[in-house]
Amino acid sequence: MTVAEPTTDAADNSFRRMDESSAEQWAHIGRCTALNQPRVADRILMLLQSLADVRDGFLTDQLTHSLQTATMAERAGADEEMVFASLCHDIGKAISVPNHGAISAEIIKPYVREDVYLTILNHQDFQGRHYYHHFGASRDLRDQFRGESWFALCEEFADDWDQQAFDPDYDTLPLEHFEPLVRKITAAVSSGAGGTQRTDY
Ligand SMILES: [Fe+2]
Numbered sequence: 001m002t003v004a005e006p007t008t009d010a011a012d013n014s015f016r017r018m019d020e021s022s023a024e025q026w027a028h029i030g031r032c033t034a035l036n037q038p039r040v041a042d043r044i045l046m047l048l049q050s051l052a053d054v055r056d057g058f059l060t061d062q063l064t065h066s067l068q069t070a071t072m073a074e075r076a077g078a079d080e081e082m083v084f085a086s087l088c089h090d091i092g093k094a095i096s097v098p099n100h101g102a103i104s105a106e107i108i109k110p111y112v113r114e115d116v117y118l119t120i121l122n123h124q125d126f127q128g129r130h131y132y133h134h135f136g137a138s139r140d141l142r143d144q145f146r147g148e149s150w151f152a153l154c155e156e157f158a159d160d161w162d163q164q165a166f167d168p169d170y171d172t173l174p175l176e177h178f179e180p181l182v183r184k185i186t187a188a189v190s191s192g193a194g195g196t197q198r199t200d201y
Pocket residue numbers: 089090100101123124
């Protein structure tokens with residue numbers, strides 16, 4: 001017996017209401033969704049590319065900043081998930097600067113371990129050390145996280161890479177350099193921060 005390959009087409013007998021669905025229909029949707037998983041990398045790369053249009057008064061555009069942060073992480077010997085996270089840490093700015101840390105963290109959450117997710121989620125509170133005094137805000141917001149497992153990682157990310165990555169003369173690696181990593185990391189969900197959420201449809 002030949003088993004048909006799953007396709008991305010809707011099944012002819014698929015439901016019109018979720019409360020009328022069957023396990024077989026969900027199995028088909030699950031196979032289609034898995035086949036289309038490479039779309040995640042495509043969309044992340046598309047969002048990163050869109051940051052080339054986001055400058056907002058900075059010396060570098062946000063794509064350059066993102067690439068430079070990831071380049072610094074890679075050259076410092078960061079592991080692959082952390083290089084990926086460094087590349088994507090401000091990807092939320094493609095949609096909204098306000099709340100961009102949380103937007104970015106939630107996008108990468110299914111693909112990284114929890115410490116990496118929490119580093120990106122809270123990175124602005126660590127960045128504040130370097131400029132929040134100009135807004136009359138506390139530079140010590142990171143202190144609330146002392147003792148957390150990811151504290152040192154977030155300090156290294158913010159202090160050594162993120163806050164230093166606004167130099168147009170730095171030897172920044174191009175997006176093409178990181179594309180294989182983006183595709184590798186997003187090929188499957190992580191057992192870390194995102195868990196195996198097989199019911200999110
Ligand atoms: Fe940020």
